[in-house]
Amino acid sequence: MRTLRILLLNAICFTLILCFSFSNAVAAEESSYSILMKDSADFNLALNQLEKEKQEVIYSIPEIKLIQVQGVKNKILSTLHSGNIDEINKSNGEFKTYTPNINKQSISDNQAIWNQQWDMKRITHNGESYKMFTPTGAVSVGVVDSGLPEDHSDFKNISIANSKNLVPKNGYQGKEPWETGNVDQLTDLTGHGTGVISQINADGLMKGVAPNIPVTMYRAFGKSSAEAIWVIKGIIEAAKDGNDVINISAGSYLLKNGKYSDGSNDKTEIKAYEKAIQYANKRGSIVVSALGNDSVDVNKKNNLLNILNNQLEEESKSAKGIVQDIPAQLPNVISVASTGPNQEISSFSNYGKNQIDFTAPGGDIQLLNKYGSDTWLEDELFKKELILVAHPQGGYYFNYGNSLATPKVSGALALVIDKYGYKNKPHKAVNKLKKSSTGQNEIDLYNALKN
DSSP: OOEEEEEEOBBBOOOOOOOOOHHHHHTTTTEEEEEOOTTTOHHHHHHHHHHTTOOOOEEETTTTTEEEEEEEEEHHHHOOOOOEEEEEOOOOEEEEEEOOOSOOOOTTTTSGGGOOHHHHHHHHHGGGGGTTTOOOOOOOOOEEOOOOOOOOOOOOOOTTTTOOEEEOOOOOGGGTTOOOTTTTOOHHHHHHHHHHHHHHOOBBBSOSSSTOOOOEEOOOOOEEEOOHHHHHHHHHHHHHTTTTTEEEEEEEEEEEEETTTBBOOOHHHHHHHHHHHHHHHHHOOOOEOOOOOOOTTTHHHHHHHHHHHHHHGGGGGEEEEEEEEETSSTEEEEEEEEEEETTOOOTOOOOTTTTTTTEEEOOHHHHHHHHHHHHHHHHTTTTHHEEEETTTTSSSEEEEEEEHHHHHHHHHHHHHHHTTTTTTOOHHHHHHHTTOGGGGOOHHHHHHHHO
């Protein structure tokens, strides 16, 4: 579980010299394109020009001048003029959610829930940090994820009024007819978003790191997949709404430089993320993002490239160049990896020198790998290494992943901002949390709040 994972958004490199030699077949190809306009371009004029030329605008983010258009590339380029375009991409990738291939074990409400939360016990000193500070309500966490639970007694401070659905009508590639596009369609269809926010502000039988701290959901994922532009929109909306911390339990392996076998690249996606993160930073928000769950050193050049090429095999494509874990490896993003029960980097987590800002418990699967699934389940060994999370229909279950470590860091940063008056100064909160962290840069709520 990261587990909202961007598998890929293919990009088409655009040169500012308007010189094309497309074949008739390529020139006539209609597809979805992501276009990042230059800062100097007139965004509203661009939209009007596209409408006039009957180029369908699917999605837009005016704050960073990003547009998604359904049409023919040649016509789009001639309509908008090359001098106004920074980058253009073919939007044929996906941002996909997935769940680890294990049997989730349910747990009923009447069991001793707190005793199952070894992770929270460790970073709160057995709950002592809860006694040290009560959130004032002035600091909030924006979560870009899959939605909110229909009903769960452990969530008492979710800002439904400010939460937004960002998934358009008919969802990913028009294949999700249940997606209405209504801003208030907030129901979590995957369980991922519910699990993430339960690590932040659950305040019932189960406890998050910052019980009852305000959380706002920016639903950017439908039942399984999404477009990167929806996630980028989530960052923008969360910042506009004044959230102090923005949690993204997701990521993608994108080409920082180089090309795919079809000549495309990922420049538009990376630039759009960078602009969205800058937008958030200017408004006093800080973005926290998960590293991947592929057990690799991200500093070694070929590790992420090999994973990306394995993902591309189904499309009969390949990539050459330098691959990064985005957005976690971008500047001004707080990157998070998972630790297990022994406070070591989890066996599934990506890692790398100077690549991890914080760690937090996200579970492990060492006992599963050692004893096999039958013994692991029968002897309930999963309770010793997995993380308890809330279920969107009520109740709880166990899972693992950097997705569950990241919201703990987001919640901890929000608490530090709230207690020490670091609103609009989130990097002071980062420094405070780092000074109080323990081995592997694991957050320690008790140490962070005691002074």
